[in-house]
Amino acid sequence: MQTRYVFVIGGVMSGVGKGATTAAIGRVLQSKGFTVTAVKIDPYVNVDAGTMNPVEHGEVFVTVDGDETDQDMGNYERFLGVDMTRDNYMTTGRVYQSVIERERNLEYGGRCVEVVPHVPEEVIRRIERAGTLSKADFVLVEVGGTVGEYQNVLFLEALRLLKLRDENAVRTILVSYLPVPPSIGEMKTKPTQHAVREVNHAGIRPDFIVCRSRDPIDGPRREKIATFCGVAREHIIAAPNVKTIYAIPQLFEEQGFGDAILKSFGMKPKASKLKDWYALTDTITSATEPVKIGVIGKYFETGAFVLSDVYLSVLEAIKHAAWANGRIPEIEWINSEDYEREPKKLEELRSLQGIIIPGGFGTRGIEGKISAIRFSREHEIPYFGLCYGMQCAVIEYARNILGWADANTEEMNPNTHHLMIHFMEGQRENTERGRYGGTLRLGAWPCALKHGSIAAEAYGAKTVNERHRHRYEFNNVYRENLECAGLMVSGESPDGELVEIVEIPDHPFFVGVQFHPEFQSRPLAPHPLFVQFIQAATQRA
Ligand code: GLN
Numbered sequence: 001m002q003t004r005y006v007f008v009i010g011g012v013m014s015g016v017g018k019g020a021t022t023a024a025i026g027r028v029l030q031s032k033g034f035t036v037t038a039v040k041i042d043p044y045v046n047v048d049a050g051t052m053n054p055v056e057h058g059e060v061f062v063t064v065d066g067d068e069t070d071q072d073m074g075n076y077e078r079f080l081g082v083d084m085t086r087d088n089y090m091t092t093g094r095v096y097q098s099v100i101e102r103e104r105n106l107e108y109g110g111r112c113v114e115v116v117p118h119v120p121e122e123v124i125r126r127i128e129r130a131g132t133l134s135k136a137d138f139v140l141v142e143v144g145g146t147v148g149e150y151q152n153v154l155f156l157e158a159l160r161l162l163k164l165r166d167e168n169a170v171r172t173i174l175v176s177y178l179p180v181p182p183s184i185g186e187m188k189t190k191p192t193q194h195a196v197r198e199v200n201h202a203g204i205r206p207d208f209i210v211c212r213s214r215d216p217i218d219g220p221r222r223e224k225i226a227t228f229c230g231v232a233r234e235h236i237i238a239a240p241n242v243k244t245i246y247a248i249p250q251l252f253e254e255q256g257f258g259d260a261i262l263k264s265f266g267m268k269p270k271a272s273k274l275k276d277w278y279a280l281t282d283t284i285t286s287a288t289e290p291v292k293i294g295v296i297g298k299y300f301e302t303g304a305f306v307l308s309d310v311y312l313s314v315l316e317a318i319k320h321a322a323w324a325n326g327r328i329p330e331i332e333w334i335n336s337e338d339y340e341r342e343p344k345k346l347e348e349l350r351s352l353q354g355i356i357i358p359g360g361f362g363t364r365g366i367e368g369k370i371s372a373i374r375f376s377r378e379h380e381i382p383y384f385g386l387c388y389g390m391q392c393a394v395i396e397y398a399r400n401i402l403g404w405a406d407a408n409t410e411e412m413n414p415n416t417h418h419l420m421i422h423f424m425e426g427q428r429e430n431t432e433r434g435r436y437g438g439t440l441r442l443g444a445w446p447c448a449l450k451h452g453s454i455a456a457e458a459y460g461a462k463t464v465n466e467r468h469r470h471r472y473e474f475n476n477v478y479r480e481n482l483e484c485a486g487l488m489v490s491g492e493s494p495d496g497e498l499v500e501i502v503e504i505p506d507h508p509f510f511v512g513v514q515f516h517p518e519f520q521s522r523p524l525a526p527h528p529l530f531v532q533f534i535q536a537a538t539q540r541a
Helices: 018-031 071-081 092-103 115-131 148-167 190-201 219-229 247-252 257-264 275-286 309-324 337-341 341-353 366-378 388-400 427-432 452-459 475-482 527-538
Strands: 002-008 036-042 060-062 069-070 089-091 138-143 171-178 210-215 237-241 289-297 327-335 354-357 383-386 419-423 441-449 463-470 472-474 489-494 499-503 510-513
Touching: 002 018, 002 148, 018 071, 018 138, 018 171, 018 247, 018 257, 018 463, 036 069, 036 071, 036 092, 036 115, 060 115, 069 071, 071 309, 092 115, 092 148, 115 138, 115 148, 138 148, 148 171, 171 190, 171 427, 190 210, 190 219, 210 219, 210 257, 219 237, 219 510, 237 247, 247 257, 247 275, 247 475, 275 309, 289 309, 289 366, 289 527, 309 327, 327 337, 337 341, 337 366, 341 366, 354 366, 354 388, 354 527, 366 383, 366 388, 383 388, 383 527, 388 419, 388 472, 388 475, 388 510, 419 427, 419 499, 441 452, 441 499, 452 499, 452 510, 452 527, 472 499, 475 489, 475 499, 510 527
Parallel strands: 002 138, 002 171, 036 089, 036 138, 171 210, 210 237, 289 327, 289 354, 354 383, 383 510
Antiparallel strands: 060 069, 419 472, 441 463, 441 489, 489 499, 499 510
């Protein structure tokens, strides 16, 4: 079958769920028997998301092959159930880098290299490559940001040129937002009309409009959009707020969105197999009892607003595992700095059934995290430490069990005597020379599990592959001291050089992992360690 390209672009504003929409469309097409892949385009100049402050950008999603990408890539993996790679992600920086490299290698044959067409051509080359590599029937291409932004132009130009090559291979979906201003109480279509005008300026006509809104779009407004935007009435799709994003495939399928896309390509409608998804939504909505989990981190505040996107995959992994345990996930976001300012506040942790400390960088808030870990260890509250959360657990154990008050990580205090966590090989040089981009230990690495440990039991395996993103590691000099004092190393690299998992055997659940299990949790295949952690949490009153 010929590969088809479905571009998903945004109108009006960002943050309305373009990524989840793209992923859900993918799931619908996949459920009709097609091979689907997705490409995320981020219009900024950064080569990847790794060097950006998470408050500005949201989570950095790490792929199996070690690319530091956008959080939407996580949505694609969770909805499509397939691993994305660096071929599924591009930024303006990455595109220009390739064009310039090619120019330096004389690959343009002495011609003048121009922004148009050479840059959009590189974009197209990358999109086509992603399709070829996964032998996709459909490649979904999500263009980050919103139309009308200066940064978007070259990507829309790529869309236009690709369509020029083969009119029948490309369709465009505009995800727009329809506000209901409280003072009027009526859903307004004008911002969408303006967005479509912007798209038209770029020489593109949207084939579909997905109307994101609080409530489903009604008849009169559907009519208005059809008339003023020149889009077929049945190509206007309602996307009201839903209880869970995992209900979106069903929402789309019930409106015949998938078949409408097939028909627009001149293909026959096809029945979908979404039973497992419908069952998932049932599970989600039928749970009655909550499980209360605290996520202790930083990075939450931006001005007067609090963001949880920074830990999106952690949040999703908790949800998947809670549902698998028949519970409603109830998550409390806790700023670790609160415990530094006011240690008495630690008492509030008693009311939680489980505590997670996710990944993090830098010195801010680390002492608060360490105090919280001590509290959960001493009060037998299930604890799950992810990456920095594992490193902090090691420091806590050294300080309070071994009595080494100065125990620390090199990231926090390089001059301390007991460096429990130190630079990985080669990483000191990287930071000294200012080589930050893409130089962390990244991607999936094997981990051998210790027989009889909580980890081995949860996974039901001897070796697993998990994704990493770190510059520091457990210092083996102190391995024996810690093990003798009761901190079990239950996972390590197959050569025994790198400690990957630590746990405390006589605790309801106390596990720290050097990797990021959250990236591999999927709604239909929740991560075993999260499942086990939530199970322990449900046992706590
Ligand atoms: N900052 C720590 C390191 O670089 C932990 C990283 C993380 O939590 N992803 O090793």
